[in-house]
Amino acid sequence: MTTINQSGWRPEMGERCSDNVSTFTGNRALMLEEPLLFEIGRIDATGVDLPDTDMDDNRLGGLMRASPVDLPGLSEPETVRHYTRLSRQNYAIDLGLFPLGSCTMKHNPRLNEKMARLPGFADLHPLQPVQTTQGALAVIHELAEWLKTLTGMAAVAMSPKAGAHGELCGLLAIRAAHDAAGSDRSVILVPESAHGTNPATAAFCGYKVENIPATAEGRVDLAALMTRLGPDVAGVMITNPNTCGLFERDMKKISDAVHNAGGYVYCDGANFNAIVGRVRPGDLGIDAMHINLHKTFSTPHGGGGPGSGPVVLSAALAPFAPLPFVEKQGDHFVLIEEETAEDHHAETFGRMVAFHGQMGMFTRALTYILSHGADGLRQVAEDAVLNANYVLRSLDDVLVAPFGASGPCMHEALFSDDGFAEGFSTIDLAKGLIDEGYHPMTVYFPLVVHGAMLMEPTETESKAALDQYIGAVRSLAERARVGDPALKAAPIFAPRRRLDETLAARKPVLNWQPPVDAMAAE
Numbered sequence: 001m002t003t004i005n006q007s008g009w010r011p012e013m014g015e016r017c018s019d020n021v022s023t024f025t026g027n028r029a030l031m032l033e034e035p036l037l038f039e040i041g042r043i044d045a046t047g048v049d050l051p052d053t054d055m056d057d058n059r060l061g062g063l064m065r066a067s068p069v070d071l072p073g074l075s076e077p078e079t080v081r082h083y084t085r086l087s088r089q090n091y092a093i094d095l096g097l098f099p100l101g102s103c104t105m106k107h108n109p110r111l112n113e114k115m116a117r118l119p120g121f122a123d124l125h126p127l128q129p130v131q132t133t134q135g136a137l138a139v140i141h142e143l144a145e146w147l148k149t150l151t152g153m154a155a156v157a158m159s160p161k162a163g164a165h166g167e168l169c170g171l172l173a174i175r176a177a178h179d180a181a182g183s184d185r186s187v188i189l190v191p192e193s194a195h196g197t198n199p200a201t202a203a204f205c206g207y208k209v210e211n212i213p214a215t216a217e218g219r220v221d222l223a224a225l226m227t228r229l230g231p232d233v234a235g236v237m238i239t240n241p242n243t244c245g246l247f248e249r250d251m252k253k254i255s256d257a258v259h260n261a262g263g264y265v266y267c268d269g270a271n272f273n274a275i276v277g278r279v280r281p282g283d284l285g286i287d288a289m290h291i292n293l294h295k296t297f298s299t300p301h302g303g304g305g306p307g308s309g310p311v312v313l314s315a316a317l318a319p320f321a322p323l324p325f326v327e328k329q330g331d332h333f334v335l336i337e338e339e340t341a342e343d344h345h346a347e348t349f350g351r352m353v354a355f356h357g358q359m360g361m362f363t364r365a366l367t368y369i370l371s372h373g374a375d376g377l378r379q380v381a382e383d384a385v386l387n388a389n390y391v392l393r394s395l396d397d398v399l400v401a402p403f404g405a406s407g408p409c410m411h412e413a414l415f416s417d418d419g420f421a422e423g424f425s426t427i428d429l430a431k432g433l434i435d436e437g438y439h440p441m442t443v444y445f446p447l448v449v450h451g452a453m454l455m456e457p458t459e460t461e462s463k464a465a466l467d468q469y470i471g472a473v474r475s476l477a478e479r480a481r482v483g484d485p486a487l488k489a490a491p492i493f494a495p496r497r498r499l500d501e502t503l504a505a506r507k508p509v510l511n512w513q514p515p516v517d518a519m520a521a522e
Helices: 015-016 077-090 110-116 135-153 163-180 197-204 222-228 251-260 270-274 359-395 425-433 464-483 485-489 503-504 516-520
Strands: 155-157 186-192 208-212 233-239 265-266 287-292 310-312 325-329 332-336 413-415 454-455
Touching: 015 251, 015 310, 077 222, 110 359, 135 155, 135 310, 135 325, 135 332, 135 485, 155 222, 163 197, 163 287, 163 310, 163 464, 186 222, 197 208, 197 233, 197 265, 222 251, 251 265, 265 270, 265 425, 325 454, 359 413, 359 464, 425 454, 425 464, 425 485, 425 516
Parallel strands: 186 208, 186 233, 233 265, 265 287
Antiparallel strands: 155 310, 287 310, 325 332, 413 454
16 A cells, blocks of 8 residues: 655655665656545545535435545646646657557547637537538538448448447348348357457347458468358458458458358458558448548547447448438438438438537548548558558567468558567567557457567658667567566556556456555644
8 A cells, every 4th residue: 555654755656766766756857756636635625615505405306415425635736737747648649659550540630630620610519400510511421422432332321439339330230131131140250360349249239159260371261251151140240451460362252152141241441541542342342341530531549439430331231321311412411310211211220329420530531531632542551551561571580470471461560479588478578668668569469369469550650760669679579589587577667667467457446545644644
């Protein structure tokens, strides 16, 4: 338990600064030690002087609190400083290269932000009369048209809020199509190289999930897939490019086989950034695919919101798309809702959200598309693939690349911890990267590779930035290969040392209590 004496000094702070040098405050120059809110404030005080008020149950509708909240009271400067100091300890794409695989942590152009903050976009309300939101509806409609053009699909549902929500949308459309045809199918096939949300979404929709193995080169085993197809299979969920960073060369054959068996093909579009402007999923027989606007079209990652995951649909699934959607009628844009859908959208499976999607993300994505143009979007994919292959070939002599012989990778490079000294693994290299000033790459995923390290440099990083990152990884890989014991202590220079993640998962501290001596000192 953390201790605080009357001077406010915490004895263990000095140990966090350095093995040899400590400071009175625990700070390291401008790297400030940040205690918990409960350690800063007091539960019996508040930063605002409020008069005593007589309250009864009637004032709060019978919901008057029976016991104190026990939240710490802080002054306004203390509160602002606390969160500002915490923000300085956060890693972000605006600070440096963010090598997370399958996350496409690319630069967010400030032009997009400027457009989203324009009056008329930033101050919209979803309950405004339609006649007062014609410009916003025009943006949604134009973005929808471009998404259909880029993917070669017949329709798009704009309302899903993120990738997994988009997967749910696609599978609900597939289920609705089977229900309309009187087909009772219960199985969704998911390849081993697919994203982890795919089987979770299928199970959430009530389907039984069956895995399809990967080949030795990291792609879907077409023969195994075709053998499993049958009258109980509703469809397949496939990620292309897949989580091993490879393009599924047999995608059209897979789609044809699934369609011939009466099923539908869902494609996880999280990796669309690698093929945008180069490949249209509709030409490969895809029936439904979500598009993560934050990955491909550079809207901000939401951290739980505001996400956006529009779902493009084939002609076969378009009638079952969710409401609402924007339709252009003459010179005006209208919202097709439940009461207006009977004429030409009667087979919809319903609504997924209360309103129409994330307007701010739509504005940013359309700005990104229009500012790049067709040639620019094509270059996005080409540069993303080029950068990933540069990382792959610059590291494959010090890190094992399990699918390095399968041809060029797409948007991300995959490595394993094979070849590390005994007792050293992926986690040690990842913790070492923190000391080097980088957020670690994706670790231990995909599961088909032991000790996986998945790195996605994106197209927005320069060669100089990549060379520095590659140099850091090479240094750490060489230390792991010879068993440098200092690597086991990493991170050394971070605000906190390496945590016992297993203990934290098994015995989380969910109810913090102030130290006894701290309360006694008051």
